[in-house]
Amino acid sequence: MATPKLLVDVHTHVYLPRYASVLRSRTVAPRILTRSSGPEGKSEERLLILENEPSGGRPVGAQYWDRDEKLRFMDKHGIDISVVSSANPWLDFLSASKAHTLANELNNDLEQYCSTSPIISETRLRRLYGFGLLPLVPEVAISSLLDTVQQISRLSHLKGIIMGTQGIGKGLDDDALDPVWEAIEKAGLVVFLHPHYGVDGKAWGEKDNGHVLPLALGFPFETTVATTRLILSGVFDRFPSLRILLAHSGGALPQLSSRLASCIDHDPVVASRLKHDARYYLGTSLWFDAVAYGSEELGFKGADRKIGSKRMMFGTDHPFFPPLSSSEKWASVVENLDAIDGVQGWTQHGRDSVRGGNALTLFNLHN
Template identity: 65%
Template sequence: MSARTLLVDVHTHLYLPRYASLLRSRASVPMIRSRADGDRLIILDNEPSGGRPVGSQYWDRDQKLAFMDKHGIDISIVSTANPWLDFLSVSEATSMANSLNQDLEEYCSSGPSFSPTLQRLYGMGLLPLVPSISVPTILDEVDHVAQLPHLRGVIMGTRGIGKGLDDDALEPVWSKISDKGLVIFLHPHYGVSSSDVWGEKDNGHVLPLALGFPFETTVATTRMILAGVFDRHPSLKILLAHSGGALPILSSRLASCITHDPVVASRLQHDARWYLGKLYYDAVAYGAEELGFVSSTIGRAGKYGTPTTEAVAGSSHMTFGTDHPFFPPILDAVKQDSKWMSVVENLKAIDGVRDWSEAEKSAVRGQNALKLFGLN
């Protein structure tokens, strides 16, 4: 298979056995609870149906590879699924991050090869981002991740070390990650929890997952923009989950609000819309119209920079993802072979973007990810 037709999954999760054991040992959220009808993963308070069924598909590499084979996925860049480590003490989180990163390197490096120069599995490690941790301890783990040849980035939530990602204390972390050339996969976990937002009706997990998670990403990224993180660290590579949430559709409103607010109007080097062209996005949006809009929003970013700003092709900052092993097929006895909607619909969405050439669509499926993660 040529590089032009590669399919690379950048949004695919696992719970390594060490992490699953930790969750099994806990009596409060997050935890894995054993029940008569099977184990349940509970990662948020008040989860509907007592959590989600969890089994070996969450940690077994052969099942990950079988999923990839079934859907024609050549390479996966796997990452631990939320809630990561911020529920642990400093010492526990530090030890667990180090061990899990070593485990993930083994998971990837001992897996099959795709070609003489590429593995089928690469990973994004974890940092011990917990309140009260010393920044040098975080930097040590960045160095550790960078030394592991099959880890090409880190997955990160939105709380940082307790005050969010616009916390000044994280400045050395951004600098170190940027210097090492690692990708940050920014992924939500807490969503929007206010009962004023969700109301009293039982709507299952739809509102928190469909709206709360993307909005969490939107707010966290906007706070980084407002804090000038991307001005001070122009080489920082951040991949946003779920196509950037609501940030693309709200970017012009954001720019207008900044212009008319004396607190922040002179703080940034560029119009807020310019920063969207510095970010990367997975294509987990499930619709061609949505992907086309995100792409066009990224593509216009250059005109809001300086006269020497290089134009960015919107499609070049978008990558394919599946969110495996979450949202499996809803099967009946006749359809045990069903393919996952998260694969089928997201590939269909890529194919359906009218403004993308076939070469651009092919790049979104694979080549963009290889370039972003330094695998090409």
């Protein structure tokens, strides 16, 4: 039987209960703290991802950890499958040994979370799959990273690995990570590259603009820099089957990729280093979620990069950006679906691919 047309969310997060407990036990960010608010002193939990976050962080609740809430959100918006990932800052704040232990535990937790989720009728697919975690922290032994890649590859509902941009302290272009890329490539796991640190906040100036500048610009800049550094380091030449999904539609990389190619051509330090024009890798090694909130941002197409509808995938960023009232649909979902519908020049088949078909292929999800 042909697989029905499914809506698949590739960018959706969970703070697994074990992880939330770790955050609750901490006294500095990242942490979950309880504070009283309102005239009756009603207490609420708040997540502080970065120290000195504007507005004292954000309120958190069951949507962040409870699987039933995830499934309810999916049902409400017609999402058939979610490929769930831990949210930033992952294990970045832990020592190497604690990070290794917790990564293994959380990977097992996430496998359980996914493997016991409902089966979609008329298919053999479940509602939930996941991205595992590596203990990517300074001073971790490469063998610990390789062990964890092997662990994830054995957990049959985990289809990839989410990671930030810091690597083991020197970024993802660190040569020391080559054995890790090799193992990930060999295991056929998809890397989901996601920002956390943004860029230096001095650029944001003195005015109070809330979270807008770090979220709207800092996050995409971080992803853009990390991916560019990966390109320049030759990782995609050495590991041509490595597949990387970029959060937030690749940040600014699509818009700046021809400028990047031009700057490389003009720079004697790097001009002859790569096997291909920098734009080539966008159409071979990189995939893009469609979390861009607008049709025009998704509309890249054409000969050079072949991103178009072939390399983009629906995402929601749930449970972030909730609506103001619980009865509303989530604006982020509605906007991102509208954006897919609105791209000029995409066929219906292309739209269906972005809504789900591309994800089924990328994550090797068979009926």
